[in-house]
Amino acid sequence: MLYKSLAAGVIAFGLPTMASAALIITGSMGKADGQPGSLNTIKYADGKLEIINTQVGVCGKISSWMEFIGNHIYCLDEVWTGGNGALYNLQVTKDGSNLTQVGNKLEMLPGPVNTARYGQNHRGLAVAAYGGGGLQTLDISNPAAPKTLQSTNFTMTPKPKAGDQQKSSHPHQVILDPTGDFIAVPDLGADLIRIFKVDKNTLEYKESSTVVTPDYSGPRHGAFVKLNSGTYFYVVTELSNEIIGWKVNYTDNNLELGEKQFLVPTHGPGTSAPNNVTAAAEIVISPDNKFLLISSRNEKSIEIPDPENNAAGQIPSDPIITYAIQADGTLRLQQIFPAGGVHPRHISLSKDGSLVVTALQNDNRIALIKRDVQTGNLTEFVGTVKVEGPPMFAKLKE
Template sequence: MRLSQFSLGGFVTSTLATNLYVSSYAGNITSVQLSQLPNGAYSLNPVSVNDGSVPSPSWLTKDEYNDVVYCVDEGFGVPNSSIASYKTSKSGELTLIDRHLTIAGAVSTVVYNSGKGIAAAHYGNISGGSAVTSYTINANGTLNPIQAFPFTLAQPGPNPDRQEAPHPHEAILDPTDSYIAVPDLGADLVRIFKIDPKTSLLTAVTPIPVPAGSGPRHGTFLKAACGNTYFFLISELANTIASYNVTYSDSGLSFQQLFISGTYGNQSTPVGAAAAEAILSPDHKFLLTSSRNASLFQIKNFDPKNSTLIPSDTLQVWAIDDATGKLDFKQLSPAGGAFPRQFSVNKNGTLAAVGLQNDGRVVVVSRDVKTGLYGDFVASLDVPGQITSIIWDE
């Protein structure tokens, strides 16, 4: 495991440290610490590794209501996947609390109902496993399974290689904590579930159709300062980013499209590109996205002893018009390597941590909060296996 320190001067003692957690298909959850030195330089170092309890970790969620991290695995090559909970610590070490077998293909979770429930999206395949599941959260971080919603397709979608079955890809909580939205890449739907605040039970309501063959992947809601609610959706197969105005009714949600663009903004979408992540900046002024399988940049090697340039896929920055929900493309920036499947931003918005799936590398890149633009890479760390997610614990 190679660690990197980006120094602006001589070595000095670290004064600040933040914990992050990294999941990878190697079967590990790696705890790392990002330390800032008095001279402003950063150092990223491994703290501990939890291996074996979750065979193929695909997604991490930090529960903001307690000091618990939830992890799901996809269950490659076995009939079931699993969901596990871990107690966090100031040192960054994780302690297993609970683990349940569940439907195969789990790829995302979201905590809902003021911390009383957690829902999971299961990608699945033609043999089954396409589903949404839900669990109640106990005070000690243990879970109780409560529901499962399996899905099927009558026939493959326009892209039969990728749309041979429903593929729920992410579970997303709306700003009112009343609904969960689940983009389904295989069915070209955003599935909607209403939350019962008394029981945490979910009720499937009318889903939102999206363009055939677009393959919706991830998304995020925004309660705008003007009072409107927007939903931003990134679609993997069409490589598009779209914004919608969200309307609430007794029967569910409705979406009205406001904007759509290729994920590369003012540039043509490269052949083979695969749109990945879409998140809000902490100040809600910018939408931040990533795309894989198109290395448009050649960047300096993170190993100072190696002069070979690294091919890098991309991150994108979009400014949000609060009044209209439309997006303005601001930046195409290097992600730090290949396949930025998922990334996250610290609470004050000054740093983004990016997991490079195919490079087995985590990088931390600076952000200008005012402009929203990415700056320099400030730290990196090699982590065994294909990285699937990285989250902050602040």
């Protein structure tokens, strides 16, 4: 089996190095219900990961998605247990040794989970509110003083056999298309991709169309890629564990996703998710637009050496799955590689595509993995480190 071949002999720790130090910023929820979350700064240098700063409570209870803008970090507090969400504006020192809140937190729709910059000079910030079932926008022309703009709540009628996640609208991401004229919002609760036209100057948005995904699929995150043959949009579904791809058609006032080009299980053609609690999570495109990576949660389908102590034996891991993007936008399964532990809620790539960062929610662990930019394959673990609370987000600050 592919899983076994990956776990045996290939996994190594602490091998690659970088010429200079790099910083990884992570956001975690509180250790227990009601406790404040934390932000961690991890230094990567000389083949080692080291936590150099941990600050508790600087981004609320569930410190989640972050947007890096110069020395500012916009951090979302999801606030799962009732009440509105919040956006914190933090200033970070160059060496990552300290985070300072700038101004007061901004109240957001409940359950904000993701952001995307848009508009002229990227001075707009769109926010998907999973808990509040809506879309919210901010003007960040002055990074130190963001201002709220529009806010929309979506309505829907649940399907007859809808589970808890599909009783109401749950937008999970905001994705700017390559032209910068449209934002796509996968709505996990409604089985829809909501498309919005944005005005780059005024930063206003209006819904232009909706695209239906299969019943009970639960579209979570998506990504655009521009190839010589056209522009394509991919979405990964959390409930049905599939990747759906469309070729994008543009009209004067709309971005259209026509008949779906393909639908493939996350683990490759002819496969199914390993168990009934598997839930696909993140999807990212490599900087060269040649590969698509997704993370899958709750499988525990791979065994790897314990990264904290190789002599301690094996631990379970979920996978990161890589697809090669073909010239016509279709996908070919490339590789299945361990994420470094269980529940990789978030994965991100370095700007050059040579490193993958994984936030392993159930293991309170961050893993850094080396990636071959030519072949697209993940090759070996640089290292891992434990953090305060279950991590929701992890990214290199470059």
